[in-house]
Structures are given as structure tokens and as C-alpha cells.
Amino acid sequence: MVYQGITYRGSPSGKIVESSFARESLEADEVVITVTHSGVCGSELHLLRMGIVLGHEGIGIVQEIGSACKRVKVGDRVGWGFNHTGCGYCDYCLSGPSEDQYCKNAKMFTLDSTDQGSFSTLSVRKEEWLFVIPDGLSSEYAAPLMCAGATVFTPLIDxxxxxDRIGIVGIGGLGHLAIQFAAKMGCDVVVFSSSESKREEALALGASEFYATKGVTNLADLGMKKPVKYLLLANSGSTNLGIYYPLLDEHAKILLTTYATGDLVTSHPEMTFRGLSIIGTKIGSRYIVYVVVYRSF
Structure with missing residues (x-):
């Protein structure tokens, strides 16, 4: 049987173009899915000229399963994110599902699965990284949890x-979820955005304080009540970390969750004498995606 789908790819011109793909066989551990919903991640902007099928926050209905599949069945509503599969034998895979997103041999969106994006009518994926969506969670809300939700939930849990008092910079795809998660955890959430228009939304999502930063050259002038112990960067292009130092308490941790090109700029003396830390996080493990999906409604 031939499995065919209509896809939407990037192109050298940066425009999204319609194309198609066909698979002539189904491996034993693969699942055929009719795609019904997809989130739109900001990282798609970096991929528009690569020619790959875009999208990595997919939701769909299982149409067929391979002979070795055990966790999903035909008719299940499933979701998937950035990772396609892991090797199953490296230190990160063998440590359990809490760190398997760091598998060095993983097959991932953009690098290995160029025709498996969620901007498609059909997807053929490994069962390993599929998540059955519970009935109480709608598909349009489930899709962003597959990448954005898991990405910001990981450092919050870790x-x-x-x-704790935590600052969140940016209130876009990642930031609006980070605010809700942190607030529901019981944190004192402080939100920073370049736009004053985001104030009402941030407070409604659970922030206790909001500060608009547009036009402010020294963030010490914002008049914060007290510094934050953690600063989660959910905005794009945060390469000059030094501008955030006035917001930080001693021993504060800066949590990097987005992809930005270029080198980070920071002050060695400031980092050393104040005991500051910079921590990068990569999407979410299978365990984290499962927790986000089943504990978020």
C-alpha cells in the first residue's frame, strides 16, 4: 500500500509551498496518522528556506499501525513534537524517559525527518514518541504542549x-504557557515584555507583576519590588544577558529555552562574584511531554 499526503514546505525563497510525499511501506513500529491540528512554533521562521515540511506540534487520528505497535490503536488521537525516535542504547536513553531528548543518535525534526512535519495531511511516525491525547483536552490546546509546553515545563520542574520568585521574559508561544505553569505551581511570577499591551494578558494568566521594557535602557529603572531567583527567557534573540543582571538576585539562574543565533554576551566578573548561572534546556523528554499533557487540564 502507498501512503500519500499533501505537505507544506519551506523553500529557498522563504515562501511556504505545497508539495506531496509518498511512502510505499510501513515499518513494524510505525503509525499512520491523519493530521488534524498543528501548532506554529517561532522556530519555523529559521526553517523557511530549508525546504523541509514545517511544523512539529502535531495532533491527529491513528489510521493504521505496524505489527509491533503496542501503545496506540486505530482511532486514537495522538500528538507528537520535535523528536522522532531515540537510539534506545545510549546513556540518555537508558537513564529512562526523563532525559531521552538528549540522545545523540536521535532522529529529529529538521535534521532527519524532513518530510514528517505536522504541516501535512498525513504523517508516518514511530510509535515511540507518540502521545495519546486524553478526551478532556482539545486538540487545539494539546498541539502547543507537544513542543512549547514541554520546553518551558522542563526547567520549571528541574x-x-x-x-520561588521567577521572572519570565516574553509572552509569546512559550511565555504564555510558562506563566500559567509557574503560577499553578505556586510561584511568584514576574513578567517582562517589550509591549505594554501584554499587561492585561500576563496578569490574567497568573503573573503577580508586569513590567514593560520598551525604551528602558537600564532595567534597574523598572522599579521592581525585589529581584528574581530565576529568569526564564522565552523571547527570541536574547543574546546579551548582561541587560538582565539588574533583575537578578544573588545565585540566580538564567534559563534559556528559545533558539537564537549568535554568541551569548555576559560579564565574567558579574557571573563569578554574584554566583549566577546560565542553563540551557532542550525541548522536553517523553516523560515531561506525558506529564504536561495529562496534568494540564
Whole structure:
């Protein structure tokens, strides 16, 4: 049987173009999915000229399963994100599903699965990284959790405690989820945005304080009540970390969750004498995606 789908790819001109793909066989551990919903991640902007099928926050209905599939069945509503599969034998895979997103041999969106984006009518994926969506969670809300939700939930679970004061920079695809997660955890959430128009939304999502930064050259002039212990960067292009130092408490941690080109700029003395840390995080593990999906509604 031939499996065919209509896809939407990037192109050298930067325009999204319609194309198609065909698969002539289904491997034992693969699943055929009719795609119904897809999130739109900001990272798609970096991929527009690569010629790959875009989208990595997909939701769809299982149409067929391979002979070795055990977790999903025909008719299930499933979701998937950035990772396609892991090797199953490296240190990160063998440590369990809490760090398997760091598998060095993983097959991932953009690098190995160029025709498996969620901007498509059909997707053929490994069962390993599929997540059955519970009935109480609508597809349009489930899709962004596959990447954006898992990405910001990971550092919150790994480092932040309910009593902590955390700053979140940006209130876009990642930021609006990070605010809700941190607030529901019981954190004191402070939101920073370049736009004053985001104030009402940020407070409604659970922020206790909001500061608009547009036109402010020294963030010390914002008049914060007190510094933050964690600063989660959910905006794009945050390469000059030094501008955030006035917001930070001693021993604060800067959590990097977005993709930005270029080198980070920081002050060595400031980092050393104040005991600051910079921590990068990569999407979410299978365990984290599962937790986000089943604990978010």
C-alpha cells in the first residue's frame, strides 16, 4: 500500500509551498496518522528556506499501525513534537524517559525527518514518541504542549520550587504557557515584555507583576519590588544577558529555552562574584511531554 499526503514546505525563497510525499511501506513500529491540528512554533521562521515540511506540534487520528505497535490503536488521537525516535542504547536513553531528548543518535525534526512535519495531511511516525491525547483536552490546546509546553515545563520542574520568585521574559508561544505553569505551581511570577499591551494578558494568566521594557535602557529603572531567583527567557534573540543582571538576585539562574543565533554576551566578573548561572534546556523528554499533557487540564 502507498501512503500519500499533501505537505507544506519551506523553500529557498522563504515562501511556504505545497508539495506531496509518498511512502510505499510501513515499518513494524510505525503509525499512520491523519493530521488534524498543528501548532506554529517561532522556530519555523529559521526553517523557511530549508525546504523541509514545517511544523512539529502535531495532533491527529491513528489510521493504521505496524505489527509491533503496542501503545496506540486505530482511532486514537495522538500528538507528537520535535523528536522522532531515540537510539534506545545510549546513556540518555537508558537513564529512562526523563532525559531521552538528549540522545545523540536521535532522529529529529529538521535534521532527519524532513518530510514528517505536522504541516501535512498525513504523517508516518514511530510509535515511540507518540502521545495519546486524553478526551478532556482539545486538540487545539494539546498541539502547543507537544513542543512549547514541554520546553518551558522542563526547567520549571528541574530547578524551580513553588515558593520561588521567577521572572519570565516574553509572552509569546512559550511565555504564555510558562506563566500559567509557574503560577499553578505556586510561584511568584514576574513578567517582562517589550509591549505594554501584554499587561492585561500576563496578569490574567497568573503573573503577580508586569513590567514593560520598551525604551528602558537600564532595567534597574523598572522599579521592581525585589529581584528574581530565576529568569526564564522565552523571547527570541536574547543574546546579551548582561541587560538582565539588574533583575537578578544573588545565585540566580538564567534559563534559556528559545533558539537564537549568535554568541551569548555576559560579564565574567558579574557571573563569578554574584554566583549566577546560565542553563540551557532542550525541548522536553517523553516523560515531561506525558506529564504536561495529562496534568494540564
Amino acid at each position: 530547578y524551580v520550587k513553588p515558593i
